[in-house]
Amino acid sequence: MARKLTDVERMNLDYLREALCQVLEPSQKNKAASVASALVRVRGDVVTDEDIKRIVGKYGKEAQAALTAAVRSEALDPVEGQEGVYTLRVPSQVEGADGAGEKAEGDVAAAGAAAEGEPAPAVVETSETVEEPAATDVTVAEEPAAAASPAPADAAQSADATASEAPAQSEAPARAEKPGRSSAPRIQRGRLRRVGKGSPSHPTQLSEVPYVRRGGPAETEVRAKILELDQRFWMNGWLLSHPGAYTLFERQLTAINDALVNGALPGDITRRQLAYQMGGDEKFFEYGSDGHKLLRAMGMEDVIRHRPMPKPDLLYHAPRRRKHMRVLVTENLDPWLDVHDLMYEEGRTTILGERIHAVVLGGGTPILEHNRLALLLDTLGADSVEVLYWGDVDRAGIDIMVRLRDVLGEHYPFAPFTPAYQLMIDKAMERYPDPADNEQTCQVNLGMPDMSLMCEGLTEEAAAYARSVVEGCRLIPQEILTRRDL
Template identity: 25%
Template sequence: MKRISLDDLLHTRQDLDYQEQYEYIMKLLEKGQIKPVKASKSNGKKPALYREYWMVEEQKDYSNYIEEIKYTFSTMISVDYYLAHPDTYEKDRIWVLMLNEYLKKHADALLTAESLNERSFEIWHREKFLDREQGKKILKRCGLNVEALNVYRTTEPLSYYTHTRNTPQNILILENKDPFFSMRNYLLNGHTEIFGAEIGTLIYGAGKGIIRSFQDFDLCAEPYMKHPKNTIYYFGDMDYEGIGIYENLAEKFRSRWKIIPFVPAYQAMLGKAEQIIELPETKEHQNRNISTQFFSCFDEIMVKKMEAVLDKDRYIPQEILNTADF
């Protein structure tokens, strides 16, 4: 309800005498369109009127919507929210009905996984509706989550080079593009080992992008890459960000894959770094929140050397190594 003064109520009736104004206010009261604010006290005239009133908003009739919600929805949709908020249902109705029709007529399609955008278009004829528009909100109000639609999120395709499909094998994930291309060329030129370890597949991690790409490893990786006895190595820059990427990757997928630092490559980095008078300064705004997980994979001597680099706000890029070092 909205609070309004007597003067505002009579604004359009200033030309009437007081008795006519009084009768006008009485009619509004009889119709239930206004209610007196008794705390505002009377205007001191006879017959008296209160100085302020509550404007009573007309209640909209949602009975047709209530019937629709109760008796036409799919059993997969919870009716609780919209029964309690029919005004919201009026706004959402077009999208809810499209979802309802899909669930009633095409529920079998949910047995086959589809990408988020594909399912979104299939239901609402808008490919971004589920990801960037009202889709998630509509689902929540219907008592559903995105998982109920059997969808998967797409990522940038995993970039990799297969040197051999023999299993079990060593798979090496590389943070940056240059080492990926250099090592790939090295293997293409007839070599099978890098720093003394036989490598069957190289994966380009694209920095932090590997975290998301690896979420779809089961979907985009070839069968040989998922062999349970494969060893997965990681090699990135010797800085906080590179270490953080490894730790996030290893922790996020530790229930399925054991990912370990490629120790001989880091050892080679440190060896070459000792010949350089001044290493580059650590890039600004790096997240320095790393644990001991990365360092636990190295011996004490190597850990001290790496920590000394970091403590001086310096870093060693992967590019310190080239084909001649492999």
Template identity: 45%
Template sequence: MSVNPTVPEGPEEETPAASARPLARRDARTLASLDTVRKQTPELNDVRRRIIDLDPRLWINGWLLSTPDAFLRYERELTALDGALAGGSAVGDGTLSLRELSYQLFGDEKFLSPDSDGRKLLHLMGLSDALSTRPPVRLELLHHIPRHHRHMRIVVSENLDPWVNMRAALFLEGRKRLFGERVHGVVFGNGYIVDDPHKLPDLIDSLGAEETSVLYWGDLDRAGLAILDRLSVMAEGRFEVTPFVAAYRLMLKRAMRRFPDPLENEMTDQRDVPVRGLELLEPHLKERERDYLRAVLDAARLIPQEILTVHDL
């Protein structure tokens, strides 16, 4: 039986279509201090009409209709959820990690993290069980290097989800190439691999290769490139470190398509972090890519690794 809440008639107002690509931002919006509003005014009734235009699963329990300010604060995200639910029973198809799905839908890989307002929003709308993501992986899975090679090429990943995707491609699918590049193994760097000067060199020594090349892949932000820079300095004279150019260029391509204005990418708190390591990547980029990346870094923005998923490898 369909449910159609009655909304008092009033003048219809045309509202511009919400963007299909919500801006990535981490601002001061919060669910705190939102009040339940049951009064009827032309303005509130117009908001409720817009809510009723969404998938009924977003408002059927009544919370969103009685809290119209939540719609006004999170209209972009709610519109993205509406699109994700269209024709399906869940948000996601189970192939993406939580962070990957979050970025795909909202342009913010942390919007759906367990303690976030995004997750609370789903709970308040009665959609806590609507997410379908890949099960998380335990952190002790450090590296996957299937066999010995005299000349070894390994990828070191800053973040976990991309590492899991690459490991699955090598181990489960028997792939020998990632992003078109010949690769022999993958290592999870956890973002802190340069804090221990022995961790990666000891692992490389244990491989028994005559020559090892490390392709580093991380977030495109000041902190991520700083790791690349420090890793390159740490490795000097022992093994070669280069950026995983094929992955970085695809990240830039996706970001430029999603956010033509580089300042629409996620904000970070890295204003005081110096820009280092860019000179290692820039020579491999086209002029448009260099200009876009420079604008992202100058504004302390972020293009996360999770912009690429298992489907891109």
């Protein structure tokens, strides 16, 4: 099994995956996580051409070419003087470069404003340490625009004067600190500078994205990208007036757009299923989340099908009564509705090659209360009922399966819905070769469940992968499968 990643390596993996997704074609984006994982696991401080060939070698020729180009352009920086040798373009390097770029742009903007006699534009909040002359108590933001940008002829003289006065200033006695002011030297405190009332220039959530009426070249470029999307994204004007939202959620927006273009929406895929395919978080569109707010702001809530959780006790569908019945119990709503629709709309009697006569929505732990499932099965009037269970591959999901088998006892033969579990794990292994890259859960307080029941009928490789996922408190959700997979 692959070694566990450190926190820094995991941060680098997430960054590289996002970077690769930005340039890969939609058909190749599902390989970004695997490639990023392999890159951060390369031994030593450098990546070579041989490493790249080994990482992308398991894919087809077309995919190899696309992945190699994306890796070299987005994930690696060449080592000077060494052909075929690279270093990873990790977040710390990129952030440093961005900081320098922002500082340079701020200096140019300040100089231009001073030349025209206008006040210097406000600068985005930053915590970087800025060295200031100790002889003055006026910050840059409070100085007149002309002082912020000296004339070229006086620039050299000003620099020489500052250098010659530095020793005298350092020997001057320290000023008495005002009440409430930090006693730390100004050079260590840094400076907080904000735009207006203070949304950062690089928002991390939707509420921080500012309204932009006109903007500059950068906003114009982003708006051009927005107009390339399906018109339903920008028809109400919100996304065009908030280009920062496109920058923040570009990967998600392009994934939704790809689904629309390919005819997958609405109808064939739900919000949870699409959210998992986009980034591994099946709850991205949950009520109150940024994903949900984004759809509402763009007026696209009805474009992606939403399935509200029904309230009736143990929802089930049985097209007809039989003497001998096989009942499929699903933990979550989306898979239940997929099976229901196939049985009701298409008249299907087999799901993934298994004959199914009824489907029940388990809903998680509540199905275990008061022997509810057994009471429902009794009402079917069959001479014999076999129960197949299908849930998430995580500690809670496996625990529910084992406990439900114990509750039903010997009266109802019980088995996992193996074809679905096998397909779920196969898809997860393709997406995340390292089990530790799957979605993290908060189930550390749950003990490790007995995996023997679920692993019955799985391949050895799939069983080992599933055990690693559950041991690491990770999750393979049911929503990894869609109606098309069934």
